[in-house]
Amino acid sequence: MPMLSPRQQPLLHAFAIKIAALAAGGGALVALPWPWGVAVAAGVALLTVGFLAHAIAHPRSQYFAPVVHRATTTRREVALTFDDGPDPVVTAEVLDILAAHRARATFFVLGERAALHPELVRRIQAEGHTVGTHTQHHRMRFHFGSAGYVRREIEDAVDVVGGILSRRPSLFRPPHGVRSPCFARGWRGTRALTCVTWSARGLDARATDADRVVARVEKHLAPGAIIALHDGTGLGGSTDRSATLAALPRLLEACRERGLRCVGLDSLEREGALVPGPSAFEAEVFPLKAVLPGVLYWPFRAFRTLEVASCFAAFWTGAVVFAWVGLPILALWPGSPAVKMHRSLRALRRCFDAFHLMMRVLFLYRRESGSASARSGGAPASSPVVLVANHPTLCDVTAVVSLFPNVVCLARSAIVKNPLMGRLLRICGFVPTGPATLHDCVERLRMGFDVLIFPEGTRSPREGGLQIFHRGAFEIAIRAGVPIVLLKLTCRPPALSKSLPMWRNPDGMAVLNVEVLETITPERGQDSRTLCRAVEKRYHELLGLVPDSPALEYST
Numbered sequence: 001m002p003m004l005s006p007r008q009q010p011l012l013h014a015f016a017i018k019i020a021a022l023a024a025g026g027g028a029l030v031a032l033p034w035p036w037g038v039a040v041a042a043g044v045a046l047l048t049v050g051f052l053a054h055a056i057a058h059p060r061s062q063y064f065a066p067v068v069h070r071a072t073t074t075r076r077e078v079a080l081t082f083d084d085g086p087d088p089v090v091t092a093e094v095l096d097i098l099a100a101h102r103a104r105a106t107f108f109v110l111g112e113r114a115a116l117h118p119e120l121v122r123r124i125q126a127e128g129h130t131v132g133t134h135t136q137h138h139r140m141r142f143h144f145g146s147a148g149y150v151r152r153e154i155e156d157a158v159d160v161v162g163g164i165l166s167r168r169p170s171l172f173r174p175p176h177g178v179r180s181p182c183f184a185r186g187w188r189g190t191r192a193l194t195c196v197t198w199s200a201r202g203l204d205a206r207a208t209d210a211d212r213v214v215a216r217v218e219k220h221l222a223p224g225a226i227i228a229l230h231d232g233t234g235l236g237g238s239t240d241r242s243a244t245l246a247a248l249p250r251l252l253e254a255c256r257e258r259g260l261r262c263v264g265l266d267s268l269e270r271e272g273a274l275v276p277g278p279s280a281f282e283a284e285v286f287p288l289k290a291v292l293p294g295v296l297y298w299p300f301r302a303f304r305t306l307e308v309a310s311c312f313a314a315f316w317t318g319a320v321v322f323a324w325v326g327l328p329i330l331a332l333w334p335g336s337p338a339v340k341m342h343r344s345l346r347a348l349r350r351c352f353d354a355f356h357l358m359m360r361v362l363f364l365y366r367r368e369s370g371s372a373s374a375r376s377g378g379a380p381a382s383s384p385v386v387l388v389a390n391h392p393t394l395c396d397v398t399a400v401v402s403l404f405p406n407v408v409c410l411a412r413s414a415i416v417k418n419p420l421m422g423r424l425l426r427i428c429g430f431v432p433t434g435p436a437t438l439h440d441c442v443e444r445l446r447m448g449f450d451v452l453i454f455p456e457g458t459r460s461p462r463e464g465g466l467q468i469f470h471r472g473a474f475e476i477a478i479r480a481g482v483p484i485v486l487l488k489l490t491c492r493p494p495a496l497s498k499s500l501p502m503w504r505n506p507d508g509m510a511v512l513n514v515e516v517l518e519t520i521t522p523e524r525g526q527d528s529r530t531l532c533r534a535v536e537k538r539y540h541e542l543l544g545l546v547p548d549s550p551a552l553e554y555s556t
Contacts, residue, residue: 071274204247205234300507342406363508408428
């Protein structure tokens with residue numbers, strides 16, 4: 001029997017899914033009494049529709065066609081992309097804004113609009129931006145047409161843009177990011193086109209405002225991000241691009257503040273950072289996906305998600321019980337406020353130990369350290385210090401506090417004000433962010449506590465790297481006259497990291513290693529900004545990041 005060609009495989013996969021669903025649903029109707037047979041058949045139908053919708057429309061899905069949804073770069077670079085242009089008004093304004101911020105972007109243009117405004121396409125290229133294609137007409141028929149129609153739509157746009165620029169574009173984005181089986185078959189018939197989706201989008205093609213566009217994109221700004229915006233009007237979208245034009249300078253400023261450089265996708269392509277198919281990150285986090293058949297893998301993923309949800313449900317339940325039952329009992333024992341705070345923190349450490357034990361028993365996550373003391377070389381603690389650490393996972397605080405004695409942490413004010421968790425953190429000595437942060441941290445240090453601070457202010461980017469460091473931790477150490485101890489936290493495979501929800505926990509056990517590095521003794525009166533930059537550079541070296549990272553250039 002001859003082997004199927006790559007162009008035939010998507011159609012066969014879709015056909016096999018439908019046949020399997022019909023067989024399962026029909027078998028349930030025949031074998032099970034009413035209403036159970038109907039319920040099971042309806043469940044199978046919903047699961048099938050959900051799976052096909054995910055396979056066709058989700059920007060990360062590789063099921064029918066291999067796509068690039070983010071760049072696998074180690075540099076602090078992101079790619080802004082614009083669809084549905086060129087527009088004689090909006091595209092020109094977008095180019096002016098990009099030029100004012102010395103940023104580069106990628107424009108996925110429609111063939112018919114490029115033919116109407118060839119001077120704009122040439123300007124895009126002349127100003128150092130990348131030009132890709134987005135079909136010839138952007139019609140609804142593209143999602144439902146034959147493979148031949150899909151191929152003509154793609155190739156016609158490529159021919160138009162290639163004729164204008166005298167160079168064939170190599171990047172393509174399907175309208176709405178949809179990759180149906182017929183699309184996959186038609187796209188595979190084109191010549192050497194890389195299919196690009198996105199890791200974040202502003203949803204600015206619909207009626208919206210700049211605040212919402214910025215909020216949707218900003219939380220996903222990290223090295224390798226591919227951001228989808230619009231400089232033209234697509235199928236069924238709003239014709240008003242004022243929100244995009246208002247949001248763009250704010251997004252570029254947010255990139256600058258985080259030390260992220262906006263580059264064109266062609267630059268990332270030359271680096272070898274645009275690799276279709278699962279990224280190295282996904283291959284590390286979900287290795288079983290390439291080994292197990294879907295009928296086994298997805299129930300396994302559902303079970304893993306249930307395990308993670310159970311752990312965090314137990315965590316929050318235990319926090320409430322401990323805060324409202326355990327702590328009042330501990331408060332009955334005599335002692336000064338400092339003694340009671342130390343006693344409460346010791347009890348909290350035992351609770352965190354129980355949480356981590358549960359995660360380890362369920363083969364989800366474990367933390368480990370080669371030192372029993374938060375001091376260089378494992379030396380016993382003789383005086384308080386400020387602990388500075390990078391922040392790769394959601395469980396970093398519970399891990400460090402449970403591993404080392406007398407550690408309190410700087411916590412966001414929203415968490416300290418939380419009615420379920422706030423009472424617990426306040427009584428155990430955690431410090432809320434706010435106007436009194438500096439005073440409270442110095443006070444905790446004088447009470448004999450080590451203060452743990454993550455200078456990034458939020459979790460590190462999902463696929464490695466660091467956020468820009470803030471100088472608060474270093475100012476506190478200088479004011480209090482205490483040393484700074486650097487902790488290096490690494491988690492392999494990545495788990496519970498930024499923008500990685502609990503249902504995307506790794507297939508296997510994640511291991512968080514807490515390594516105590518060096519001690520820095522700041523001089524009284526030393527500039528905290530200079531110290532912050534020096535420590536930030538040191539962490540880049542420790543984590544093997546690019547030495548000339550723009551993060552260090554932007555933050556001076």
